Amino acid sequence: MALETVVLAVGPGDADRIDRLAEETVDIARPSAATVVLGHVFTDDEYAESLDRLGFDTTTSEVSPNDVADRHATIRELAERLDDAGVDHAVGGAVGDHGDSIVGLAEEADADLVIVGGRQRSPAGKAVFGSTAQKVMLSAPCPVTFVRADTK
Template identity: 40%
Template sequence: MYTILVPVDADEDRARGQAAFVAELPSAETEIEAVITHALTKEEAEAPEEIRNVERISTVRLVRDYLKDHNVDVQLAEGQQPPADGIVELADEFDADQIVMGSRKRSPTGKAVFGSVSQQVLLEADDPVTVVGSREE
């Protein structure tokens, strides 16, 4: 099984882009497991346990449902703050083969440098990191 870590933020278009990328990979239905994660904010992480659930995040549900509709095996995992460190730790924990990050639209100058989380993950992860763009409904 090929394991892909899919860390999502709160942007639905980026989450759709990440989900579509994973679902469109060859053999996605039979050989890929996606681990969807979101780094809970300090407030979310300090909430009572019964409501401190990564599944409460709308983009996590969006990606989970999209991938399940495309017959991709899915797991959910709570990310830790700061987000980039949590992503790298989860990649190690789940022995991920790849990380699929979302990216926002940027100016030509801004394209030369990814966002701070994406850039830090690219620099620190031992696994291949793919950065994909947004996809609207």
């Protein structure tokens, strides 16, 4: 199987994982010349907050989740690192449940791999709070690489 498209799922908790996510994504995508889709998923509340925080004027035109994701600080930082490493990339945004929307972005991009970040949690913690990464791993249309946060 050729690796042509990689979706890097980025969420609100990934700002502290940028180094690891960028490093792992470059290590995977660069050797195969794969295009990376930087996918940012917003809940309805996160989307509304981001529209306001980023200064979008929604009264004059419709703003897409791609537009908002493209201006998000975490996406811009990752895009810069991919540029520095010579890795082609695009941005994809979505609004909805994080896990389901990441799977949707992977399907839409016809991804060969999804990369998700997360932190280690106990089984009880996952059962009580859910796990976006777990949902993606079980539902994605392709293999998933989990990048754990540094545990320093």
